[in-house]
Amino acid sequence: MTRATNDSYGRVLRLSGMTMFGKLAGTLTGSADDRPPLVLLHGLTFDRRQWGPLVRELAAVDRGRRVLALDLPGHGGSRDVAYDTSLVGALVHEAVAAAGLGAPVVVGHSVGGVLATMYAAHFPAAGVVNLDQALIMGPFGDLVRRSEPRLRGPRWREEVWDRLLAGMGVDELPAEGRELVESCVPRADQLLGYWDDIFRHSDAAIAGMRRDELGVIAARGIGYHWVTSAEPEPVYVRWLTGAVPGVAITVLPGGHFPHLSHPAEVAALLVDRSA
Template identity: 65%
Template structure:
C-alpha cells in the first residue's frame, strides 16, 4: 500500500522522471502488465509505479470519487512511494485524473491514452442512463459501453487480460461519473480548460494518444490551451496500451516539455 492506494513499484531513483500508471474505470493495475514489460525493456531502472485507483483492485472504497479528491489521494500515494514530479500515464478516466493531478501537483508530463476531456456524446449517454444506473439493470449500461471499446479486435492474450482485470460495480460508475451527472457541459469545459491552462503555464508536457484523427474543433480547443500538445494516432480500440504496448512505452519514456 502507498498511503491509501495499492500499487506496484519497480526501478530505482535516477535522472529520468518516474512513471505513474493509472488504469481505466472498473479495471485494475494488472492491465499494465504488457506495458510494464515494454518499459522494462526500454529502461529497466526507471521507477514505475502502477496504482489501483480508489475502489479498484486492492485499493479501498471511498465515500465519493470526485476527480479532485481522487487526485489528492494519488498525490499522497506518489509521496508515499518517494517519487517526485512523475510523468502520469492515464488510460480512459485515468487520463482525466492524470490531468487533474498535473494541474495541482508537481509533474513532468501527462500521457493521455484515448480519453477526450470533454463529455460530448458520452456525457449525454451517461445522463440519459442515470435511472438505469441506479437500478437493478445497471450492468446493461456498462455492457453497452463495453461493446464499443474494440475488445474483440485485441490479440487473445490482451482480451483475456481485459476480462481478468474487469470488475464493474454500480457504485464505481455512479461515483466516477458523478461530475458528468451533476454538472453541465459548460461547467465541465471550464474546469478542464482551467486544468489544461495550469498545466501549460507550468511547462508540463502533454501527449494524447487517440484511435483516430481528432475532430477539428476539439483539436483546436486542446492546442489553444496547451500549445505544442503532441497527438499520436494509434488505430484500434480503446486499449492502446494493450494493442500498441511498445509504441506507448516509447511515448511514455520520451522527453516531455
C-alpha cells in the first residue's frame, strides 16, 4: 500500500487504534459513564471502517459516548473464526465483555441488523437499531438461493455480488461513503457462510426464528428501532409490530447505507437511545 493510499485511508476512516477484543478486531472510543455503550456491527463483505462518518457525527452530538465498532469474523482485522450466525453472536458478546462494556445498544447494518437482533435476544442489551435489514426473506431469499451455484463458480463476483451492489444506491452516496463501500473486497466464502441460514431454511422457518427473537426482546422491554431506506410494505409493518409492539420505524430515503447517506440523522436517533 502506498503512502498516499495510507494517508487517504486514515482521512476517510477516522477509526484507528485497532485492538483485539476476544477473537474480533475493533476500535473502542469514548469514556465509561451512565450512557449505554454502542456496539456497531457492519454488513456482509464490509468492515468497521464504514462507521467512520457516523462515529464523527456522534463525537459532535453525543461527546464521549462509549462506542465499539467491530469487524465480524472473516472481515477486516478479524480472522475466519466462524460464520454460523449463532457463533458470531457469541463472539460479539465475548468482544463486548472483553471491552468491559455493560448492556449495549446494538446497531447493525444489513446482515448486522440480523446479528443485532439475535444478540439482544440472547445477551444483555439496552436496545437494538437495525439499519435497513428486513427480518423476513421474501424475494431476497429466492434470489440468494438461486445464486448459490454461481457463488461456487469462477464468475461469482460479476454474476452475483456486483449485481446486488448495483441496486444498493452506492452511486448516490457522498464521495467518502462510495470510497468506503468500494474499498471492501468481497469473498465468495463470506457470502456462502453468512447466507447459510437462507440456504438451509425456508422463509417460514427464518421468519419463525426472527419472530421468536423479537418476542424475547419485547418481553425484556428492550427498545427496537428499524431504519429503512424506503416506505415499508404494510404487510411487513404488521408482522414487525405484531412481533415487537412499540417498535420505532424511521424512513431515511436513499440507498442501502443510511449510516453513510444520513450519518447525522442516524447519530441523532442513537442519541435518543442514551436514556
